[in-house]
Amino acid sequence: MKTRHTRGQRGLVGADLVHAALLEIERAGLEGFSLRCAARAIGCDVATLSYRFGSKEGLERAVADSLQAEVEAPERRLPWQDRFIALAMAYRAISKRYPNAFALLLRFWTTGPSDLQVAEEWHQMLYDAGLPEEDIPALGFATYAAILGVCSGEIGGLLRKPTTDELENIERQPDLPLTRKLLPIFANLRDEEVFDAAITNIVSGIEAQAAKKRPSKTPS
Structure with a gap:
């Protein structure tokens, strides 16, 4: 399953923002994760993330969907x-x-x-x-x-x-x-x-x- 690359504010690629947020979650954990700490880790401002994802929940939802994108669908001809x-x-x-x-x-x-x-x-x-x-x-x-x-x-x-x-x-x-x-x-x-x-x-x-x-x- 391919991740769709969409550009948000300032030309930043949405998938890159999601991946950077994922790496920040893995580094520091979900507890205390916020748009502010994500922006700091990514190197952008909070407004950029708010514009692209709407909220912390929106960013977390996008991160979760990026994990789902790593699940390869098995061939349907298989039992x-x-x-x-x-x-x-x-x-x-x-x-x-x-x-x-x-x-x-x-x-x-x-x-x-x-x-x-x-x-x-x-x-x-x-x-x-x-x-x-x-x-x-x-x-x-x-x-x-x-x-x-x-x-x-x-x-x-x-x-x-x-x-x-x-x-x-x-x-x-x-x-x-x-x-x-x-x-x-x-x-x-x-x-x-x-x-x-x-x-x-x-x-x-x-x-x-x-x-x-x-x-x-x-x-x-």
């Missing part, structure tokens, strides 16, 4: 399961590349043209899986949020290996027999295993829901 895996892996790669800005993808209903194009691919994938149209919006949101959630958990530290202190604390709890039994597995669990488990179970869930919705064959 829908393969397309789902490809899209999920694309978001995982983006989360690792832009861990601070990635949270913006969870903030907006839609961010712009690139986001809508990805949504179209996502909806088509669910349609090809055999879901009726009335089920696609809810399941589309649910599966998309699930993938972004796993990605956020990974970059945020939720999926990291437990520390020695954490393991010892669980060992001391007498009312956690199953969790204590699972501790050796937790201690060696890799992020990839968690992500693969999430994808596998989401795909299985889509398949199961699609199977329930198929009209039953009447005996001849």
